[in-house]
Amino acid sequence: MSECEYAQKLGAYHDGELPPAQAAEMEEHIASCAACAAELGRIRALSEMLKQVRQPQVPAATLRRLHRRVDSLPNLTIHRLAEIAAAVAAAVLVTCSVLLATASAGTAPAASLPEGWEIAAVPHTAALSAASSDEQLVMWIVQDLAPEKLDD
Amino acid sequence: MAAFHELVDRHAAYLYGMAASLVSNAADAEDAVQETLAGAFRGLRSFREESSVKTWLTGILVRQAARQARGGRHAARSIDQEAAREQAAVPGTPKADIRMDVQAALLGLRADYREVIVLRELQGLSYEEIAQALGIPTGTVESRLFRARRELQELLRDYMV
Numbered sequence: 001m002s003e004c005e006y007a008q009k010l011g012a013y014h015d016g017e018l019p020p021a022q023a024a025e026m027e028e029h030i031a032s033c034a035a036c037a038a039e040l041g042r043i044r045a046l047s048e049m050l051k052q053v054r055q056p057q058v059p060a061a062t063l064r065r066l067h068r069r070v071d072s073l074p075n076l077t078i079h080r081l082a083e084i085a086a087a088v089a090a091a092v093l094v095t096c097s098v099l100l101a102t103a104s105a106g107t108a109p110a111a112s113l114p115e116g117w118e119i120a121a122v123p124h125t126a127a128l129s130a131a132s133s134d135e136q137l138v139m140w141i142v143q144d145l146a147p148e149k150l151d152d
Numbered sequence: 153m154a155a156f157h158e159l160v161d162r163h164a165a166y167l168y169g170m171a172a173s174l175v176s177n178a179a180d181a182e183d184a185v186q187e188t189l190a191g192a193f194r195g196l197r198s199f200r201e202e203s204s205v206k207t208w209l210t211g212i213l214v215r216q217a218a219r220q221a222r223g224g225r226h227a228a229r230s231i232d233q234e235a236a237r238e239q240a241a242v243p244g245t246p247k248a249d250i251r252m253d254v255q256a257a258l259l260g261l262r263a264d265y266r267e268v269i270v271l272r273e274l275q276g277l278s279y280e281e282i283a284q285a286l287g288i289p290t291g292t293v294e295s296r297l298f299r300a301r302r303e304l305q306e307l308l309r310d311y312m313v
Contacts, residue, residue: 008295008298011294011297011298011301012279012294015272015279015297017278017279017294042305042312043301045311045312046301046304046305046308046312047273049250049254049308049311050254050258050269050273050274051273052250052251052254053173053251053254053255053258053274054251054255055169055172055173055274056168056169056172056178057165058164058165058168062168062182062185063160063164065182065186066160066164066182066185066186066189067157067160069186069189069190070153070156070157070160070189070193071153073153073156073190073193132158134159134162134163134204134205134206135201135204135205137155137156137158137159137205138155138159138196138199138205140155141153141155141156141159141193141196
């Protein structure tokens with residue numbers, strides 16, 4: 001006996017992956033097709049069984065080893081310090097230039113310094129709050145990395 | 153690296169839980185997660201925000217778990233055995249048998265079927281997220297799930313009414 005043509009879509013229906021119109025059509029069909037109703041019952045039963053599969057907690061020792069593994073990845077501290085030192089040097093240069101220019105022109109100093117170096121020099125650590133998105137974290141990590149340490 | 157440690161804290165439980173369902177023992181699961189983190193680090197620049205970080209990490213983990221499954225170094229303590237020991241401490245729980253058999257049936261599936269079942273049924277990913285993680289069309293996700301469910305029903309026929 002050949003299988004009902006709707007049978008292949010029962011899984012998607014169960015998973016809520018059918019567009020509304022198809023889902024409505026499927027519901028109507030299931031009401032009148034004993035084979036599909038039985039198959040949907042088996043899919044639901046299987047899903048319930050799978051919910052019983054134990055999702056183990058991460059053992060504390062494993063979590064520690066994972067963090068150690070991260071620490072063993074290329075050390076970025078030196079690179080980061082060099083970046084900050086360069087940013088500070090650039091800021092000093094800009095400040096001196098502004099002061100010299102204003103002194104020679106006889107006008108008041110500029111009210112604020114350029115913002116770029118300030119942003120670059122602020123460590124991200126304080127900002128690692130729960131509010132930071134995963135994507136923001138990845139962006140910070142990439143910013144902290146030297147190009148030669150990554151595969152393109 | 154504080155941001156990377158934060159990323160580990162956020163996703164370790166999810167990654168470890170998924171790895172435990174994809175490989176046969178705790179040590180291989182840990183290895184898979186470790187290699188996932190190293191792989192993520194190496195591939196950071198290839199991350200595109202078309203998918204979420206979670207989906208991106210999922211894809212790396214599935215590939216690492218497949219590697220572990222092919223050449224797993226650790227045969228000793230299986231996650232099944234650990235679950236059995238826990239359940240043994242609670243006598244008269246028939247659920248222990250079902251859990252063990254379902255876990256065994258999962259591991260009895262071919263790898264590509266096991267992956268879609270774990271991602272959909274255990275981790276609750278949508279077809280679109282599974283497709284992104286595995287790098288396959290959503291239609292393939294659907295057809296693999298169809299065949300995987302049929303195979304699981306056969307492996308667990310004693311429990312199917």
